Amino acid sequence: GENVEQHPSTLSVQEGDSAVIKCTYSDSASNYFPWYKQELGKRPQLIIDIRSNVGEKKDQRIAVTLNKTAKHFSLHITETQPEDSAVYFCAASTPNSGYALNFGKGTSLLVTP
Amino acid sequence: GAVVSQHPSWVICKSGTSVKIECRSLDFQATTMFWYRQFPKQSLMLMATSNEGSKATYEQGVEKDKFLINHASLTLSTLTVTSAHPEDSSFYICSASVGRSTDTQYFGPGTRLTVL
Numbered sequence: 001g002e003n004v005e006q007h008p009s010t011l012s013v014q015e016g017d018s019a020v021i022k023c024t025y026s027d028s029a030s031n032y033f034p035w036y037k038q039e040l041g042k043r044p045q046l047i048i049d050i051r052s053n054v055g056e057k058k059d060q061r062i063a064v065t066l067n068k069t070a071k072h073f074s075l076h077i078t079e080t081q082p083e084d085s086a087v088y089f090c091a092a093s094t095p096n097s098g099y100a101l102n103f104g105k106g107t108s109l110l111v112t113p
Numbered sequence: 114g115a116v117v118s119q120h121p122s123w124v125i126c127k128s129g130t131s132v133k134i135e136c137r138s139l140d141f142q143a144t145t146m147f148w149y150r151q152f153p154k155q156s157l158m159l160m161a162t163s164n165e166g167s168k169a170t171y172e173q174g175v176e177k178d179k180f181l182i183n184h185a186s187l188t189l190s191t192l193t194v195t196s197a198h199p200e201d202s203s204f205y206i207c208s209a210s211v212g213r214s215t216d217t218q219y220f221g222p223g224t225r226l227t228v229l
Contacts, residue, residue: 031216034217034218041204041225042222042223043222044157049216049217089156089157093216095216097162098162098164098170099145099210099215099218100147100159100162101147101149101157101208102159103156103158104156105155105156106155106156
C-alpha cells in the first residue's frame with residue numbers, strides 16, 4: 001500500500017520567516033495530494049491540495065509543489081504568523097483505493113513572535 | 114457547503130460496553146465515507162471505507178467484528194465500537210466524499226472516545 005513520509009516532525013520559525021514541510025510517497029498511482037492543518041482536538045482543515053497534472057499551486061501565503069518523478073511534494077508557508085502554529089499533515093491518495101487518504105506522521109509547526 | 118457532522122462529540126463509557134458514533138453529510142449526498150482513528154500526538158489512520166449500500170472495506174489490522182460500520186443512506190454512516198476496551202480510547206474522525214471517483218474529502222469534527 002501507499003506509504004507517506006513527512007519531515008520534519010517539528011519545526012520552529014520566527015514570525016515572518018518561511019516554513020517548508022516535505023513529504024514523499026511510494027505509490028506511483030497516487031494522484032491527489034492534500035495538506036491539512038489540525039489544531040488540538042479539532043478536525044483536519046484542508047489548506048491546499050494539488051493533483052498530479054500540476055507541478056505547483058499557490059494560494060496567498062501557501063504554496064505546494066509536486067515532483068512526480070521523485071515522488072515528493074512540499075508545503076511552503078511564507079510570512080508565517082503565530083496563528084499558523086498547528087500540526088500539519090500531508091496525505092496522498094489513489095483512485096484505486098477510492099481516494100482513501102494515507103497521511104504522513106505530521107509536522108508540529110511553532111511560529112514564535 | 115459540504116458540511117459533515119458527527120455525534121456525539123465526546124463519549125465516556127465503561128469497558129465492555131458498545132458505543133455508536135454517527136457521521137452525517139448535511140448538505141450533500143456522500144456516496145463514500147471514511148473512518149479514521151487518531152491517537153494522541155499521532156497521525157490519522159484509515160480504519161475503513163464505506164460505500165452506501167455496500168459492506169465496508171476494512172484496513173489491515175482493523176477488526177471488522179469489533180468496529181461495525183453501516184452506511185445505509187447517502188447521508189449517514191455509523192461506527193459502532195463493540196465491547197470497548199481502554200485501548201480503544203481515541204479520536205474517531207469520519208470524512209465524506211461526493212462520489213466514488215471524487216478525491217476531495219470533507220471531515221467531521223471528530224468524536225473523542227474514552228473507555229474506562
